[in-house]
Amino acid sequence: MPTVSSEELAAAAGVNSAKLRKDFSYLGSYGTRGVGYDVEYLVYQISRELGLTQDWPVVIVGIGNLGAALANYGGFASRGFRVAALIDADPALAGKPVAGIPVRHSDDLEKIIQDNGVSIGVIATPAGAAQQVCDRLVAAGVTSILNFAPTVLSVPDGVDVRKVDLSIELQILAFHEQRKAGEEAAADGAVPATAARKQSAGKGPDGDMPAVMPA
Amino acid sequence: MPTVSSEELAAAAGVNSAKLRKDFSYLGSYGTRGVGYDVEYLVYQISRELGLTQDWPVVIVGIGNLGAALANYGGFASRGFRVAALIDADPALAGKPVAGIPVRHSDDLEKIIQDNGVSIGVIATPAGAAQQVCDRLVAAGVTSILNFAPTVLSVPDGVDVRKVDLSIELQILAFHEQRKAGEEAAADGAVPATAARKQSAGKGPDGDMPAVMPA
DNA sequence: ATGTCTTTGTGAACGCGTGCACAAAGATGG
DNA sequence: CCATCTTTGTGCACGCGTTCACAAAGACAT
Known part of the structure; x- marks a missing residue:
C-alpha cells in the first residue's frame, strides 16, 4: 500500500508538518501511526471534501x-x-x-x-x-x-x-517590483525604511500589500 | 476641502476603523484630527505607495x-x-x-x-x-x-x-455550494457538524477552504 | 483666549492561528 | 510477547494581527 508521511507532504508543499496533520485531522483520522497516510484513500477523502467528486x-x-x-x-x-x-x-x-x-x-x-x-x-x-x-x-x-x-x-x-479582477494580480506584481527598486535606493541610506517595508516574502496570496485602493 | 473620516471609509469598506487608521499610519500622518483625511491627498498618497502613479x-x-x-x-x-x-x-x-x-x-x-x-x-x-x-x-x-x-x-x-488559475475561484464557489447543501442536510440532525464547518463567512480571499488539493 | 467637540494616532489587551513537543498508537523485528 | 522505532494526533504555548480604548491634536464657537 503506497503511503506518504505528513513530513514528506509538508516538505513538498513547503508548509509545517504539524499544521498539515492538524488540517487533515479536521477531515477525520485517516493516517496510520508509524506508517503515514494511504495515498489513494487520502486523495479520495480530500477530493470528496472539496467537492471534486461531484458534477x-x-x-x-x-x-x-x-x-x-x-x-x-x-x-x-x-x-x-x-x-x-x-x-x-x-x-x-x-x-x-x-x-x-x-x-x-x-x-x-x-x-x-x-x-x-x-x-x-x-x-x-x-x-x-x-x-x-x-x-x-x-x-x-x-x-x-x-x-x-x-x-x-x-x-x-x-x-x-x-x-x-485580472489587473489585481498585475497590481501586486507592480507593487513588489516597485519595492525591489526602492530597496536598491534604500541601500544607499537615503530613504528611511518605512514600517510597511519590514517584510517582503512575497509568498502569501497578497503578500504585505495594502488591501484598499482607489478606483 | 473635501474630507473623509476613518469611520466613513471603514463602514464603506466593511472593515474596522481602527485597523484602517493603523494601516494609513504606516504611510505617514496624512489625517487632520477632528476633521479626517483630505480625500485628494489621500488618494494621491495611496496611489503613489501602490505604484499607480508609475508607468x-x-x-x-x-x-x-x-x-x-x-x-x-x-x-x-x-x-x-x-x-x-x-x-x-x-x-x-x-x-x-x-x-x-x-x-x-x-x-x-x-x-x-x-x-x-x-x-x-x-x-x-x-x-x-x-x-x-x-x-x-x-x-x-x-x-x-x-x-x-x-x-x-x-x-x-x-x-x-x-x-x-481560473478554475480555483470556481473551485471555491463549488466548495461553498457543497457546504450550503450540507447545511440543509445537517439541519435534520443526521450528519455531525465537523470542525471545518464551524464558520462559513465566505468573505476572505479563500474563506475557510483547505489549501491543499490533489492535481 | 479658553472651552468644547470631533477625529486621529497608537499603546495595550485580546484572540486566533501556527508550531512545538510529546503521549498514544500501531508496525516491525527479535 | 515484548521491545523498539516510526509517525500520527493533539494539548499547550508562543507570536502576530486585530481591536479596544484613550490621550493628543486640531477645528470651531463663544
Whole structure:
C-alpha cells in the first residue's frame, strides 16, 4: 500500500508538518501511526471534501474573448466542472460552436438554468450587462456567481459572488517590483525604511500589500 | 476641502476603523484630527505607495483568446499599466492588430523587452510553451511574471511569479455550494457538524477552504 | 483666549492561528 | 510477547494581527 508521511507532504508543499496533520485531522483520522497516510484513500477523502467528486454544471454568460478562453480552458473538467451551456446576447453568435459547445441566445437563459439544474454561473460580459445578467441568473436559481466583469455585483443574501479582477494580480506584481527598486535606493541610506517595508516574502496570496485602493 | 473620516471609509469598506487608521499610519500622518483625511491627498498618497502613479510597460505573450481578452481589458491602463507589446509564436498573427496593437513575432521577444524597458511579463500561452517563454523573458531582464498557463514555473531567485488559475475561484464557489447543501442536510440532525464547518463567512480571499488539493 | 467637540494616532489587551513537543498508537523485528 | 522505532494526533504555548480604548491634536464657537 503506497503511503506518504505528513513530513514528506509538508516538505513538498513547503508548509509545517504539524499544521498539515492538524488540517487533515479536521477531515477525520485517516493516517496510520508509524506508517503515514494511504495515498489513494487520502486523495479520495480530500477530493470528496472539496467537492471534486461531484458534477457541477456551470453556465458561462458572455462569449467574448474571455468567455471563449474560459470555455476552452481544460482545467474545469478535471475539477468536476461541466460547461452546461454558453450564453450570449448576440444573435449572430447563436448556434456557433465555441470549444465544441454551441452558443445559445440569452433569451433562453432561465430555461437553460432550470433544465440543467445549474447552481453556478460565470459572468464574462461587459461591465454594463453584468448586473442584469446576474439578476436573471439569481432569479433562475443560481446561488454562486463567478464575476469577471469589472463591476461590483449586488445580490440577495444566500448568494455567493466571487469577483476576479485580472489587473489585481498585475497590481501586486507592480507593487513588489516597485519595492525591489526602492530597496536598491534604500541601500544607499537615503530613504528611511518605512514600517510597511519590514517584510517582503512575497509568498502569501497578497503578500504585505495594502488591501484598499482607489478606483 | 473635501474630507473623509476613518469611520466613513471603514463602514464603506466593511472593515474596522481602527485597523484602517493603523494601516494609513504606516504611510505617514496624512489625517487632520477632528476633521479626517483630505480625500485628494489621500488618494494621491495611496496611489503613489501602490505604484499607480508609475508607468509600467508590460508584454503579453500568447495571443489566443485569453491573451486577446487581456489586451482588450480596460482595467490595465487606469492602473498605470501600458501594454508595450503583444507577442505570439504564430507567424500568421504577426502584424495583425489586437486591441489596436499589432502582434509581434516571438523571435523579437528579447529586443522588445530591452527596447521598452519591460520588467513585467504576462504569459497566456498553452501550458507546453510557458516555461520556455518564461526562461526567455527572465533572460531578457523581466523580473515579475504573471502566469495564466496551467503550469508551475520555475524561476531564479529575485524573480516574482504569480499564477492565476481560473478554475480555483470556481473551485471555491463549488466548495461553498457543497457546504450550503450540507447545511440543509445537517439541519435534520443526521450528519455531525465537523470542525471545518464551524464558520462559513465566505468573505476572505479563500474563506475557510483547505489549501491543499490533489492535481 | 479658553472651552468644547470631533477625529486621529497608537499603546495595550485580546484572540486566533501556527508550531512545538510529546503521549498514544500501531508496525516491525527479535 | 515484548521491545523498539516510526509517525500520527493533539494539548499547550508562543507570536502576530486585530481591536479596544484613550490621550493628543486640531477645528470651531463663544
